[in-house]
Amino acid sequence: MAIPVSDRFLCWGGYHGGFILCDMAEEACPKLQYVPLPGLPYDPSYYTNDDLLPLKDSQNMGAAGAKAVRFVAIEPRCCCGSYGRSLCPRSRHAFTVTTWNLNLTMDEPMTWVKDSVMDCEELWALPGYEGIPRVHLQCPIVSLDKPDVVCFKAVSKADQKAWMIQVDMRRKVLLKAVCTTDIWKSHYSYDLRQAKLQW
Template sequence: MTIPVGDRFLCWVSFDKGLVLCDRAEEARPKLRHVCLPVYYDPSYYTNDLPPISDTKGMGAAGPGAVRFVAIEPHCYCGCLGRSSCARSRFAFTVTTWTLTPTMDEPVAWMKDSVLDCEELWAMPGYEGLPRGHLQSPIVSLDNPDVVCFKVTRAHKDQDIWMIQVDMRRKALLAAVQWTSNTWRSHLHLPAKL
């Protein structure tokens, strides 16, 4: 994934290795810098023979001078590490966002912005009737970096897929649209100003 950050920086992202910042201030001699991603749960780790959750990370520009990283991390209410098959924890997760302000001159650090627990999400007005499964495919909004879009589905039910839009800072559900693979209904999407 490649993310432009303002007019000066370009980021190449590998969720396994981190990101490379390219400072284009001097176009004749651009500078490169490697930055590790923040420490977060490794979704390839799992317990009780449950498969890992897929598509749990996302990144996008957070205004003209920052990048935002989003991670969906499963957790267990019983105290076990990773995913659990107990009834209460089978679909338990938290969503965490971090922000990085790119620079070439100083040490850089990810700042944790918000943490949203699945119970908080499921209790939000407007979430009634939506699937209580793991979120996937986080996409940082182009209009507001506090807003993240996710795909959510009931386990083993491909017909019950939703796209939701959540304001992570205010902890509010902004929109929910049922996903369709029907090209005639493909105009149904979450709004974004371009």
């Protein structure tokens, strides 16, 4: 995917360890640089059991101002505190959501700064979350207008419903939630809603 950041930077990435940063300040000779992603506390592709497949659509990145990007990762955890998928009934759908910021430059080293961390228990306890399934979130999308706001999808296969929620990660507030009863169409609806950001 490609992410434009103001009218100067362009980021290309597939989230397999990093992305390519392109500085378009000199159009005749754009500069390219490889930027590694922040180190996650676990390997998202690792699993030991067919019941514990890797999380899908658990990472994403978006512009966070004129010269910065924000990376969002949904990380499964166990009730014992360790990271990774777990067969423990209390931890089967437990997770944390972490955001990092990176100021873009070609002149000096760039460092990811951890911005916010929200545990699933905090999210599930927020006013307005009642009735939304307590499952791993999917498809994080950083708001174009408000980088502190991240949108997610929560899918419940049990009752064939998908929820699209909007969370202010800095203030830890659930802003909006929309439900659809057709989980097979939810992916398209989610992309369309997020592209327009008109809920």
